[in-house]
Amino acid sequence: MSESKETVTRREFLKIVLTGVGACYAAAIGYPVFKYLASPAEQAKVLSAVKEVTLKDAHTLAAGSVLMFKFGSRPAMLIHHKDNSWVALDAVCTHLGCTVAYQPERDVIHCNCHGGEYDARTGKNISGPPPRPLRAYAAKVIEGGVLVSRV
Numbered sequence: 001m002s003e004s005k006e007t008v009t010r011r012e013f014l015k016i017v018l019t020g021v022g023a024c025y026a027a028a029i030g031y032p033v034f035k036y037l038a039s040p041a042e043q044a045k046v047l048s049a050v051k052e053v054t055l056k057d058a059h060t061l062a063a064g065s066v067l068m069f070k071f072g073s074r075p076a077m078l079i080h081h082k083d084n085s086w087v088a089l090d091a092v093c094t095h096l097g098c099t100v101a102y103q104p105e106r107d108v109i110h111c112n113c114h115g116g117e118y119d120a121r122t123g124k125n126i127s128g129p130p131p132r133p134l135r136a137y138a139a140k141v142i143e144g145g146v147l148v149s150r151v
């Protein structure tokens with residue numbers, strides 16, 4: 001009787017070991033696939049495939065305010081300036097990649113990570129460590145929204 005119990009225990013043990021081995025194999029195969037799909041090269045490919053984004057209802061954005069959105073996989077911002085001009089810029093700091101924020105009271109784009117600042121009309125880097133301007137997109141008010149596209 002006790003022999004039978006021991007056999008069942010061994011089977012269960014073997015089942016657990018094989019399940020663990022199977023999980024390790026799945027992880028060993030799945031992780032590189034996941035890393036490939038999430039690699040910067042793949043992300044850049046996805047990003048370059050996106051040519052334009054329609055921001056539905058964004059034309060109602062109040063002057064002097066900002067709308068954050070995604071252009072492909074990248075954070076971006078649409079600014080409606082008080083003079084009624086529209087500006088769309090990439091929102092990834094060119095220093096070390098933090099997401100930047102529009103400060104309407106100062107009319108600048110600020111990066112909290114190291115204090116970098118950009119011109120809110122052109123995206124030009126104006127102070128702090130950022131080495132390059134923010135990428136600019138074309139922004140056009142259309143019926144029912146704003147069309148943002150690559151320049």
Ligand code: FES
Pocket residue numbers: 093094095096097098111112113114115116128129130
């Ligand atoms: S990451 Fe923006 S200033 Fe350093």
